[in-house]
Amino acid sequence: MKELSRKRILVTGGAGFLGSHLCERLVMQGHDVLCVDNFYTGAKDNIAHLLDCANFELMRHNVTFPLYVEVDEIYNLACPASPIHYQRDPVQTTKTSVHGAINMLGLAKRVRAKILQASTSEVYGDAHVHPQREDYWGNVNPVGPRSCYDEGKRCAETLFMDYRRQHHLEVRIARIFNTYGPHMHPADGRVVSNFMMQALAGAPLTVYGDGSQTRSFCYVDDMIDGFIRLMNTDDDPGGPVNLGNPHEVTMLEIAERIVITTGSSSTIAFHPLPTDDPWHRCPDISRARTLLGWRPEVTLEDGLALTARYFRARLAAMSPRAGVSAPLTRHAGADLAARGF
Numbered sequence: 184m185k186e187l188s189r190k191r192i193l194v195t196g197g198a199g200f201l202g203s204h205l206c207e208r209l210v211m212q213g214h215d216v217l218c219v220d221n222f223y224t225g226a227k228d229n230i231a232h233l234l235d236c237a238n239f240e241l242m243r244h245n246v247t248f249p250l251y252v253e254v255d256e257i258y259n260l261a262c263p264a265s266p267i268h269y270q271r272d273p274v275q276t277t278k279t280s281v282h283g284a285i286n287m288l289g290l291a292k293r294v295r296a297k298i299l300q301a302s303t304s305e306v307y308g309d310a311h312v313h314p315q316r317e318d319y320w321g322n323v324n325p326v327g328p329r330s331c332y333d334e335g336k337r338c339a340e341t342l343f344m345d346y347r348r349q350h351h352l353e354v355r356i357a358r359i360f361n362t363y364g365p366h367m368h369p370a371d372g373r374v375v376s377n378f379m380m381q382a383l384a385g386a387p388l389t390v391y392g393d394g395s396q397t398r399s400f401c402y403v404d405d406m407i408d409g410f411i412r413l414m415n416t417d418d419d420p421g422g423p424v425n426l427g428n429p430h431e432v433t434m435l436e437i438a439e440r441i442v443i444t445t446g447s448s449s450t451i452a453f454h455p456l457p458t459d460d461p462w463h464r465c466p467d468i469s470r471a472r473t474l475l476g477w478r479p480e481v482t483l484e485d486g487l488a489l490t491a492r493y494f495r496a497r498l499a500a501m502s503p504r505a506g507v508s509a510p511l512t513r514h515a516g517a518d519l520a521a522r523g524f
Contacts, residue, residue: 191215191253193296195246195287196260198225200366201301201359204407205258206230210239217252221245224263229366246283247275250290256414257298259287262336264303266329266457267372273331280335281342288346291354299355299414300343302423304464305333306358314431314465317358317423328458340423355413355420360427360466364403364486365493374398375487378438379494382445387452391460394435394453399465401428402486405479412475420474427466428479444487 192209196202197218202225209216215238218230222243233239244250246261262279263269269276284300291298307315308323323333343354363375370380381388409426432440435451442449471477 189213189215190255191217193217193219193250193252193254193257193290194260195219195258195283196225196262196301198222198227198230198241199260200229200264200364200368200371201362201403201406201410202258202260203229203366204364204403205260205410206233206239208407208411210236214238216240217242217254219244219246219250219261221261224268224368224371226366226368245279246286247278249286252290253294254290254296255294257287257291257296258301258410258414259284259298260301262301262332264332264371266332267370268368269332270328273328276331277335280332280339284339284342288342288352291352292346292350295352297353297355297414298343299357299410300339301410302340302356302358303332303336304358304360304425304427304466305329306337306340307461307464308333309461310463313463314429314467315425316467317425317470344422353419356423357410357413358423358425358427358466359406360401360425360464361398362401362403362406362427364490366403367490367493369494369497374434374437375400375441375490376494378441379445379491382441382447382449383491383494383498385447385449387450388438388442389454390434390438390451391454392434392456394438394451395433396456396460396462397431397433397465398437399428399431400437400483400486401426401479402481402489405481408480409471409475409477412477413471416475418474420470424470424474425466425468426471426477427468428483429466429468430479430483431463431465432483440483440487441491444484444491 192214197206198220218241307321312319346352347354367376
């Protein structure tokens with residue numbers, strides 16, 4: 184892996200959950216970071232602590248329109264990732280994945296930048312292979328309510344690989360499995376944020392089905408490490424790389440852990456399964472281990488404790504008598520605060 188030198192880096196979706204953590208890490212490494220977001224699901228609060236940094240710039244822009252900037256690397260993270268958000272405007276979701284990929288690939292081609300696409304484990308659909316390997320083609324419903332996201336990301340992957348073959352671009356594709364941590368939107372409808380907000384409010388935790396369906400949860404700091412390692416590797420992956428935590432837990436288990444972590448008195452409420460919700464989701468990360476020397480380091484127990492701390496601070500900040508809360512990550516927030524950022 185190359186030694187890091189100062190680069191001009193574009194992060195689309197940079198004010199979102201993952202994008203804001205990535206911007207923070209890249210700024211700390213000394214790169215010049217251009218954060219682009221249309222704030223459909225991103226939030227200025229996520230990157231407010233970076234605004235005074237000389238090597239950070241924020242631009243409001245929608246990636247479905249071309250962008251004319253000069254950069255060395257592009258992380259294309261722009262797209263709503265929670266079902267509540269991406270199903271609110273499914274046509275725009277598909278446009279963001281497809282037109283956004285076309286525009287960012289066009290930019291990368293013009294300036295000869297290396298480009299990373301944030302794809303998703305949703306490309307595997309309701310998988311018949313478990314755990315999921317990169318060579319599995321998936322089992323996706325192309326006309327269901329989740330298709331705007333699933334098929335949009337699948338098409339983006341196709342475009343990235345075709346630009347690699349036809350235009351010899353340096354491309355990277357990260358297939359992201361369930362990720363959690365600070366900066367998650369409290370109302371994004373995803374498992375950890377739902378359970379955290381319900382537990383902290385003392386409300387019943389909503390578990391769909393009987394709770395025996397499984398997921399694997401990766402703490403955000405580990406995912407950002409994976410992104411940067413994938414972008415910086417000298418070896419051409421030749422295709423997508425799974426990034427996620429292979430430790431698999433049931434929905435009922437994660438609900439019970441969050442109740443314990445938050446010290447809540449909440450009970451569990453069971454509801455019918457949503458349409459096309461996959462039963463199992465767990466990554467095979469053999470390629471990431473071999474190619475990147477990467478594996479998750481943060482335990483579920485530690486990650487949930489840090490996430491609970493963040494959501495408590497968010498709730499406190501929503502109080503009329505509360506002040507502004509600083510961003511809380513495993514290490515980066517404290518480091519930035521110590522440096523006066």
